[in-house]
Amino acid sequence: MIATATAVAFVVFSCKGQLQPAEKLSGDVPFQTVDNMYVVQSKDGLLQMRISAGVMERYTRDTLEWETFPKGLEIFAYSEEGLLETEMRSDNARHEKNKNTGDEIWMAFGNVYLHNVIKQETIETDTIYWNRTSAEVYNDCYVRLYSPDGFIQGYGLRSDDRARNSSILRPFNNYFIVVQDTTKVAIDSVNFIGPLLKK
Secondary structure, eight states, rough: OOHHHHHHHHHHHHHHHHHHHHHHHHSOOSSEEEEEEEEEEEEEEEEEEEEEEEEEEEEETTEEEEEEHHHHHEEEEEEETSSSSEEEEEEEEEEEEHHHHHHHOEEEEEEEEEEEEEEEEEEEEEEEEEETTTTTTEEEEEEEEEEEEEEEEEEEEETTTTSSSOOOEOOOSOEEEEOTTTTTTOOOOOTTTTOOOOO
16 A cells, blocks of 8 residues: 555656646747638627638737747628728738737738739738738838739738738839720629629
8 A cells, every 4th residue: 555655646746747848838838729710700790800710729828828820810890881802811921919908910921912902902912011000001112012903013012901001112114094084994893782783
């Protein structure tokens, strides 16, 4: 009986000794991993946002919480009327939240595609930041912007979080369509309800 008690005490002590290095790394190891993540956010019965990712890994340390999306991220944002307004896709992404202040920032990396469905404007870049607290989208790297009015490229982007009013800070070698057909009808095929017009 005495020998059994000694053996149990040795096993407990031995396991505790092996766990100490893992405890030191707890900030670098995700405490939650979600495969095929799909999140829907709504308010007063209207869809506001959909987020999907192949993998989401959640971490925490001191005053910072963050999630990484190593297999890419897709965000679909909806207007106040519930229409799909903005799409964003990237190869990789990260979301950080300060536990003390509540400040949030989203970062998207690699083949970032930001498209305003209603305005038919598309932004392509390598890195983009979205400060959710100030509702601003920005970067300081190379950007291409395609719109019905033409093509703009340059360095540095500033926009609201729905990509309704986007501007490039240092543009170069751009072209615009000066003359437009004012009778042209643009159909939002994503949000259109009803019969499509024949061409």
